[in-house]
Amino acid sequence: MSLRFSLMGPVRGWRDDEEINLGPRQQRAVLAALLLNNGVWLSNDQLIGMVWDDPKPSAVMALRTYMYKIRKALPELDLRSKDGGYALRAELVDDCREDPLEGLTSAYFEAQRVRLGDQRLRCHEARLEREPDVVELQKHVAAHPFRERMRALLMQVLYQEGRQAEALEHYHRARALLTGQLGLEPGPELRAIHARILNGDLALPPRPEQLPPDVDDFTGRAAEIARALDVLPRTVGITGMHGSGKTALAVRIGHLVRHRFPDGQIFVRGHDVVNELLRAVGVENPAGDGAALWRQKARGKRFLVVVDDLQDAASVKDLHVPGSAVLLTSVRRWNELPGVTWLKIAGLPASEACGFFHGLAGPAVLAAEPELVAKVLARVSHLPAPIRVLGGKLAGRPHWTVAMLLRQMERETVLGEAVPSDCRAVLAPLARAHRNLTDDERHLLGCFARQDTEVINVCEAAAMSGGEVGAIEPLLESLADVHLIEPLELGRYRLPAFVKLWFQLRAPVLTS
Structure with a gap:
């Protein structure tokens, strides 16, 4: 439980989020005098002189009565009395735009009102210097036309x-x-x-140019790109399993539309989104409501913002600014975010996957063993990230054939974690996904992967894992949310070949 007080406007106090009745005007005046001298001992005579310009003899008794009532209303307040004087320590906040000490009329409070007003003005101007905003500056200059610095x-x-x-x-x-x-x-x-x-020698603010380089050999996704180009500048989300190429697609779209956003492009990983955006537009060490400050900074401008690997819907919820565009990538689709057009991507179509592999490994490889190439690509579910590693491996081994690559992949299924580094690179997307699963999700997915069938229903999943049907369906839905299984219809799911490969490689570890 915490107490907070404000002297801006009428004297007010809060216990946590509930406002406290601080009593009549003179009682609030006594409390205000103590708060203005936070932590300083004040004698009875000093307090009386602050509250009353022409005190009567009864002022001493009135002061004691007010102190009693203040203690009764605020029992947790650190208010101490000693040798005919008082002191308190409390948290003060500046919570409004009104004049300080409203309703308190003694000469002491008039002087303090001038001091606090000047202090508040200087603090406000210091904030405007740290975080300049045209609209706020225009209001300030209109209210204080002789403040030349502002x-x-x-x-x-x-x-x-x-x-x-x-x-x-x-x-x-x-x-x-x-x-x-x-x-x-x-x-x-x-x-x-x-x-x-x-x-013309006044420095212009730096224009953020944070978009990563486009991928020269980017392949496919024509329909998704066309849809994104049509939707922007409204928010677009790209979702899919690890290794599906979400970031590469977002970067490709970003380069295609960057000319629409002349104020710059900002690329943010999915953590600390608001502060990264503010740093990109020159705000260091922001305080207060970061989302509101970002909206102020971006108002009237056209930024392209790419938030890669979004981890938390709340971190981007209030960042939309008309005219600017946001591209999100995330394994999970955040349905609670309003106004987002989601594009789901998985493996490439077989023809595009072959073309991608062909460009990496060389045309002779594809021409010599097209059926084996199809088997290799199917084992990794036509996902771009593992295809890049496998194609690069063949390109670096000019005497290898696709058959040799396939035999090594099959042999590695009995090696457990003792696999070559390039195999680890192929499996890196699933390793990331696996780390983020619960034990129950890992167990269920492992049971599924060790079955001969690619498709199961909820009852079959419960039987194979030893769980209750009522508990299994939420687990299956959770796995579908991160694209480790594919929902076919209500209660039926398919296991991608790449996920099955991962659990085959881990089988000795899982059963040891």
Whole structure:
């Protein structure tokens, strides 16, 4: 349980998220005087002088009464009394935009109101300097037209957004205001910004260019690419099992549409998404609501954002900005995210998989042993990542045939974890998937993989694994969500050949 207090606007307090009734005005004035001197001992006379401009003799008794009521309303408050004085320690927050100490009218509170207002103004300006935003700066300059530093910052931000004429107009307005009302010329900071804008030597913010290089031998996915190009700039999600080429597809789409997004491309791995976006647009060590700050920064701009290997739907939930586009890749399809068009990818069509393998291993290999090539590709479910490794292996062994490669793959099914490094590279996508499964999911999938059949139903899965039907179906659905089995119809599932290969390789380990 925690207590928080605010002196901005009326004096207010909260116990966790519930607001507390702090009593009548004079009682709140006593509490405010203690809060303004957080941790400092105040005598009765000091407190009375702060709360009452012309105190009556009864003020001492009134003070004691208010202290009693404050303790009763806030028993957990660290309020101490000693030698006819009081002190407290409490957490203060600035939670609103109102004037401080509203309703408290003594000379002491008037002076504190001026001090807090000035302090708050400086803090707000410091935040605008760290995280400049055109709309907030325009509001601030309108409210405080003689604050030249903020007007200079507004001119700089406008110029950096390509709004040079507006930046120069702000200078002329400031000059007219200063000369007309104060008889002064603009100060050196305003004049310097004005000169740099005229000379064109004001540095522009860096444009993020984070999109990874396109893959030269990218193969297939024409239908998915066409669909994504049609949907963008609305959000597009790409889902599929590890090794299916989600990232490569997202990068290919990104390069095809990058000309639509002149403010830059941002590439983020699926962790700490908001802070990575903010760093990409120049905000270091952001504080507060990061998603709201990102929306401010991206407002009026056109960014292409690629979030690769999304791990948590909440991390991208509130990031959409009109005009900018988001491309998501994820093993899991996050159906709770609104407004996302999901594209599911799996293995390549057989002809495209052969073409990809042909380009990696060489045309002679495919021409000499087309049937064996088909067997090799089927064993890895036509997935691009393992095909790349196998094709590269053959290219690096010019005296090998596809038959030799296939014999090695078959021999490795009895080696357990003692397999060559290139075999580990082939299986790396499934190794990643396997690490993220629960023990029950691993057991069920292993039982399925050791069957002769490719298709099972829920009852067969329960019988082979020794589980209850009611508990097995959620496990099967969970495995289908990450594409380790394929849902065919309600209650029936198919096991991909590549997943079966993984469990064949692990069989000695699983049964030892």
